[in-house]
Amino acid sequence: MEKAGQVTIFIIIAVVLIAGVVAFFVLREGIDSEKTLSLEGMEVKIYVESCIEDNFLEVLDIVSLQGGYYGIPDKSIEYTLKDSNISVVVPYYYNNRKLSYPSVEMIEEEISLAMIFLSKLCTNVSEFDFLVKIDEGRISAQTTISKRSVSLLMRIPILVSVGESSEIFDKFELSASSHLSEFYFAALEISENSINEEICLNCISDILGANNMFLESTEIEREDSVEIVYYLVDKETNNAFSFANKFFLENEIE
Amino acid sequence: MNKKFIFILFGVFFISSFVFAMGEAPPDDEVVNHQDELDLDFELSSSGDIDCSYNKKYELAQCNGFGEEGELTSENYHFENVNPDKPSIVKFDKEGNLLSANFVTNDDGAELIIEGEKIEVPPNTRVSIDNTKNEIDMTFSGESEIDSFPDILSGDGETSYIYKIKAEGENTNFKLPSGNYFQEGKLFLKNGVYSIPKGSKTVIDNFRIDAESSEVIFGGLESFEGNQVIIEGGGFFAKGEGFSVVQSISEENLFNKKKSITYTPKGGFVRVNKEGDIEGNGNLDILIGNQRFRSINGKVKRRVGRLPDLGESQFNINFKDGENGESISQIVLDKNHEYSISKLVDRKTEEVKGEDWKAKAYNLMEKHYNKYRGGLDSYDFERVSLPEPVRISKSELGDIYSDYHKRVGGDDAEYEGQIIGRKWARTIGYSEVSNYPNKWWWESLENSDKRISSGDNYKDSAAIVYDELFSSVKSRNPGMDDDAIKIFISRELGRNYINPKNNRGFLREYIRRFETKGEISDNSLLTADKMYHVIDGAGTSAVSGVMTSVAGGVAWEFAEIFREGEGISLGDLKADVFGAFY
Numbered sequence: 001m002e003k004a005g006q007v008t009i010f011i012i013i014a015v016v017l018i019a020g021v022v023a024f025f026v027l028r029e030g031i032d033s034e035k036t037l038s039l040e041g042m043e044v045k046i047y048v049e050s051c052i053e054d055n056f057l058e059v060l061d062i063v064s065l066q067g068g069y070y071g072i073p074d075k076s077i078e079y080t081l082k083d084s085n086i087s088v089v090v091p092y093y094y095n096n097r098k099l100s101y102p103s104v105e106m107i108e109e110e111i112s113l114a115m116i117f118l119s120k121l122c123t124n125v126s127e128f129d130f131l132v133k134i135d136e137g138r139i140s141a142q143t144t145i146s147k148r149s150v151s152l153l154m155r156i157p158i159l160v161s162v163g164e165s166s167e168i169f170d171k172f173e174l175s176a177s178s179h180l181s182e183f184y185f186a187a188l189e190i191s192e193n194s195i196n197e198e199i200c201l202n203c204i205s206d207i208l209g210a211n212n213m214f215l216e217s218t219e220i221e222r223e224d225s226v227e228i229v230y231y232l233v234d235k236e237t238n239n240a241f242s243f244a245n246k247f248f249l250e251n252e253i254e
Numbered sequence: 255m256n257k258k259f260i261f262i263l264f265g266v267f268f269i270s271s272f273v274f275a276m277g278e279a280p281p282d283d284e285v286v287n288h289q290d291e292l293d294l295d296f297e298l299s300s301s302g303d304i305d306c307s308y309n310k311k312y313e314l315a316q317c318n319g320f321g322e323e324g325e326l327t328s329e330n331y332h333f334e335n336v337n338p339d340k341p342s343i344v345k346f347d348k349e350g351n352l353l354s355a356n357f358v359t360n361d362d363g364a365e366l367i368i369e370g371e372k373i374e375v376p377p378n379t380r381v382s383i384d385n386t387k388n389e390i391d392m393t394f395s396g397e398s399e400i401d402s403f404p405d406i407l408s409g410d411g412e413t414s415y416i417y418k419i420k421a422e423g424e425n426t427n428f429k430l431p432s433g434n435y436f437q438e439g440k441l442f443l444k445n446g447v448y449s450i451p452k453g454s455k456t457v458i459d460n461f462r463i464d465a466e467s468s469e470v471i472f473g474g475l476e477s478f479e480g481n482q483v484i485i486e487g488g489g490f491f492a493k494g495e496g497f498s499v500v501q502s503i504s505e506e507n508l509f510n511k512k513k514s515i516t517y518t519p520k521g522g523f524v525r526v527n528k529e530g531d532i533e534g535n536g537n538l539d540i541l542i543g544n545q546r547f548r549s550i551n552g553k554v555k556r557r558v559g560r561l562p563d564l565g566e567s568q569f570n571i572n573f574k575d576g577e578n579g580e581s582i583s584q585i586v587l588d589k590n591h592e593y594s595i596s597k598l599v600d601r602k603t604e605e606v607k608g609e610d611w612k613a614k615a616y617n618l619m620e621k622h623y624n625k626y627r628g629g630l631d632s633y634d635f636e637r638v639s640l641p642e643p644v645r646i647s648k649s650e651l652g653d654i655y656s657d658y659h660k661r662v663g664g665d666d667a668e669y670e671g672q673i674i675g676r677k678w679a680r681t682i683g684y685s686e687v688s689n690y691p692n693k694w695w696w697e698s699l700e701n702s703d704k705r706i707s708s709g710d711n712y713k714d715s716a717a718i719v720y721d722e723l724f725s726s727v728k729s730r731n732p733g734m735d736d737d738a739i740k741i742f743i744s745r746e747l748g749r750n751y752i753n754p755k756n757n758r759g760f761l762r763e764y765i766r767r768f769e770t771k772g773e774i775s776d777n778s779l780l781t782a783d784k785m786y787h788v789i790d791g792a793g794t795s796a797v798s799g800v801m802t803s804v805a806g807g808v809a810w811e812f813a814e815i816f817r818e819g820e821g822i823s824l825g826d827l828k829a830d831v832f833g834a835f836y
Binding site: 058061062065231233238 | 612
C-alpha cells in the first residue's frame, strides 16, 4: 500500500516533469520564433522594424514638441516657429483656471495611435518578390513612458509565404532614449505653479536646474487673456517640449 | 672809503627792496579783503595765491588760479584745498551769489560751504557747480568716501539743488554715506532722492543699473545691502534687503503710472506698490504695467497681465535668491514680449550646443509635413481650370475667393477645389481605417496640382482652411504672411461640417463674448453685407466675431444664404448650428 503510494507519486512527478519539458520547448519555440524566421521572413521583419523605428523616433520628437500630442488636441494654440512658416500645435496645460494637461496614459495612447497610423508607411511590401501579407486591421501598439526612455510594443501580423512554406510573426519591440517623461513632469510642475494666474518664477528656475533644461517662452495677448507658449529645451539634445498656459484677465490689475 | 660807501649803498638797496617786496606780496596766510580791493558790494576774502577781479561789464566777480593752500570765503561760501596744478575758477554775481565754480580738490579733500551748508568733498574730486541750474557736479576717481551728504542736498529742505556725482576711471570706489560703493556712471541726488539719468549705465556695489531708455529713480540708499531684485534696461531697480526704493519711471510708454517701491527690513524682497506703503511682511510686490511680480515665502511669482509696451528696449529682471545669493534667476522680456527665464549662474552652460533647438524643431516638422505631402490616401488638391470665382473679397490675409465649388465624379463625397496663394494650408481629417481623429499634415498648395479624393477629408481640410482664414491668424501665427487664398467648398461640405458633434467651442466662445457685451442678440440679422464686412474687416464687429469663428461649413452656408439675398438671425444660427449643444 505504501509502495503503491510511492509509485503514484513518482508517476505524478514524472508526468509533471515531462509536461514541463514539453511546455518549455513549445513555449521556447513561440518566444524564439523570430530566431527561426526564414531569410525572407527576416528580410521583411528588418524592413518593417527599421521603418517603425524611424517613425518611432520621429513620433517621440513630435509628441514632445507638441506637448504630448501627435495630432491636434482639442484645446491648443498653433504657433509658428520663429522665422519660418512651420508651426506646431501647442496644448494648453493650464486653461481657464484649470489644469488641462494630458495624462501619461493619454500620451502613451497618442504615441500608440500615431504609430498605428504611421504603420501604413511601413507596410508597403509589394516590392518583395515573395508573398507578404499584412493584416492592417489587427495592427496594435502599446507604449510605455519611463524615466529617460520610451518603449513600444507593436503587433503587426505579417504573413510571409515562400513556396509552400509560410510563417507568421507580429511582434516588434522597441525602446528609445527620451526625456519625454522629464519634459512632461517639468511642464506639469510649471503649470501647477501657475495656478491663480501667477507664474512662480524661481520655481521654474529650480525645475529647469534640476532637469538640465532651459526655457523659452512667448506671450500672446488676447482680448481677455494672455497665452504663454513655453518651450522646454533639453540642453544636451536640444529636443524641445512645448506647452501653453492661458491666463484670463478678468481681474486685471489697474 | 669808496668800497665802504658801495657796501652801504648795496645794503640800503637790499633792505629797501625787501621792504618793498614785502609790501607788494603779502604772506600766504594773509587774508586779502577783496571787497575793499575790488569795491564789491559783498564780503569776499581769500588767502593764498588767488587772483580775483571784478568785471564791471558783466557785473561779476571772478577768482581763479587757486594756489597752494588757497582759500576763498564769502558770506555763504567757502572753498579750500584746491589742487593748484589744475584749473580753478569761482564766479559770483555783484550781490555775492555764487554763479559757478570749477576746480579739483587736492589730496586732502575739502570741506566746502555752499549756501551756508558744509559739503564734504573727497580728495581729487572734480567739483563743478552751476548755480544758474542749481547743479553741483562731482566727479570721483579712485578710492574715496564721504560720511554724509549735507542737508541742503540730501535732506528735505526747500533747496532745489541737484547733486550730480559721476564715477570715472577703473577701480573707482566712492563709498556713499549709506555704505554702498558707487563705482561707475552717474548718480543724481536731489532732496534725498537718488536717480540715474536716462542713458546712463551706473554700477553700485558691482550691480549695473541700465537706465538706457528711462530714468531710474531711487528713494534713498540708507541701507543698500541686500541682493534681491534688479530690474534694468528701462525699468526700475531695487536691491532687496535693507534697500529703500521709492518711485518711479519717467517714460509714459514704459510704465504709464508712477510706481513706488519701499523695502521691508526683514530680508526677503522689496515691497513695491503704487502707494509706496511698507507692508512689512518681507514680501516682494512689484507692479510693472499690469504685470505684478511678487515673492511670498521665497517663491517669486509673476501675476500675469498685459505686458508693458517695451518699445525698442529689452527688459531684464534678475532675481538673486537666498541669503548668500548663490542662485540668480533672470527673466528677459524683449520687445516682442518673449521672455526667457534662466539661471544666471548657468548662463554659460546654456549656450546652444550644435543645432539650435528651433532649427531642429523646424527640420523635424518640415520632415513631418513632407512625409504626408501627397502621401497616404487623401488630401489631394488639384489645380484645375475653373471659371472665375463669383465673389472675391478682401481680407487682411489677401483676396478670398470663396464661393465656387464643383463636384467631380458621381459620388457626393468627391469634390475638387483649389487654394492658391497660401504657401501652406493645413489639412485635417478623420480616418475610417484607424479611427485616429487627429492625423494631420500640411499640404503645399503653392504649386499644388493634386486632386481631392475624399469628401470627408476635404470637408475637414476646407474647414480648417476657413478656420485659418477667419480666425485671428496674425496673433496666432505671427510668422505667417500670406498673400491670398482661394477656397472652393461645397455647400454640402458646409452642412457636414456644422455637425454639432464637431467642436464648436470656438464659435460659441465668440458669440457669447459679443452677447455679453450686448453687441449682438438673437435678433441680430446676419446679412450679406455683414458677411462682406466680416471678410473685409479686421474682425471688429459682433458679426465678424461670429463669422470669424465660423469654421468653414457654417461660413459657406452663410455665403449661400447671403447670395440669395437672405439673412439669418443669430437665434436661428444658434438653433440651426448648435441646437442643444449651444
